[in-house]
Amino acid sequence: MSTVDKMLIKGIRSFDPENKHVITFFKPLTLIVGPNGAGKTTIIECLKLSCTGELPPNARSGHSFIHDPKVAGETETKGQIKLRFKTAAGKDVVCIRSFQLTQKASKMEYKAIESVLQTINPHTGEKVCLSYRCADMDREIPALMGVSKAILENVIFAHQDEANWPLQDPSTLKKKFDDIFSATRYTKALEVIKKLHKDQAHEIKTYKLKLENLQTLKDAAYERRESIAQRKKK
Numbered sequence: 001m002s003t004v005d006k007m008l009i010k011g012i013r014s015f016d017p018e019n020k021h022v023i024t025f026f027k028p029l030t031l032i033v034g035p036n037g038a039g040k041t042t043i044i045e046c047l048k049l050s051c052t053g054e055l056p057p058n059a060r061s062g063h064s065f066i067h068d069p070k071v072a073g074e075t076e077t078k079g080q081i082k083l084r085f086k087t088a089a090g091k092d093v094v095c096i097r098s099f100q101l102t103q104k105a106s107k108m109e110y111k112a113i114e115s116v117l118q119t120i121n122p123h124t125g126e127k128v129c130l131s132y133r134c135a136d137m138d139r140e141i142p143a144l145m146g147v148s149k150a151i152l153e154n155v156i157f158a159h160q161d162e163a164n165w166p167l168q169d170p171s172t173l174k175k176k177f178d179d180i181f182s183a184t185r186y187t188k189a190l191e192v193i194k195k196l197h198k199d200q201a202h203e204i205k206t207y208k209l210k211l212e213n214l215q216t217l218k219d220a221a222y223e224r225r226e227s228i229a230q231r232k233k234k
């Protein structure tokens with residue numbers, strides 16, 4: 001079973017960019033307790049972003065997720081989340097995502113600048129870093145954890161602003177359930193199987209026709225051989 005062990009947060013929401021804040025997760029349970037505005041929701045948001053690449057619903061495309069440069073008295077702030085977890089196969093992996101928020105002349109610019117997966121070579125003990133495109137990293141982590149992105153997003157790290165999705169309108173509810181139970185994947189698999197079945201049936205029909213033709217040629221060849229043999233006897 002996959003477990004999250006530790007998370008480092010820097011420069012996200014109220015977590016300032018100058019200090020590293022490390023949260024260690026305990027087994028079997030970790031309680032996150034603190035006054036309003038202490039950063040409890042931010043911890044869950046960071047866990048969700050690390051695992052799925054999904055920003056929180058109120059993040060204004062990342063602009064209000066990174067520590068505000070105005071609060072830091074800078075023109076640019078850098079944010080980083082490092083998540084150490086055990087994969088479903090029991091391997092230690094560190095996922096590192098880095099971001100940047102820059103005050104431009106008229107607007108703020110948000111950028112995801114780096115996505116790295118760090119593993120440890122079991123033979124040499126050396127750290128191995130692999131850089132990923134964000135989209136590839138978003139697929140890789142759920143696969144390593146052995147949990148689908150939909151379950152991480154809607155069940156395990158459901159954001160408090162979206163936690164009442166089971167009470168939403170029927171079409172949203174259906175979509176969420178389809179994602180959670182991978183129904184779309186099965187519908188697609190069924191479509192592929194049906195197409196494969198149709199193609200195979202068409203191929204069988206063609207081979208049957210070819211076989212009939214070859215049988216006719218074979219019969220004709222036998223007949224001719226027999227008539228030649230009879231002519232020779234005479």
Ligand SMILES: Nc1ncnc2c1ncn2[C@@H]1O[C@H](COP(=O)(O)OP(=O)(O)OP(=O)(O)O)[C@@H](O)[C@H]1O
Binds near residue numbers: 038043063
């Ligand atoms: N972009 C930002 N830059 C700096 N600080 C921010 C930014 N966005 C939010 N904050 C601050 O971060 C904190 C957010 O805390 P969070 O919502 O995680 O707290 P919480 O412990 O979950 O609170 P509650 O118990 O009220 O839900 C707030 O104090 C907010 O003012």
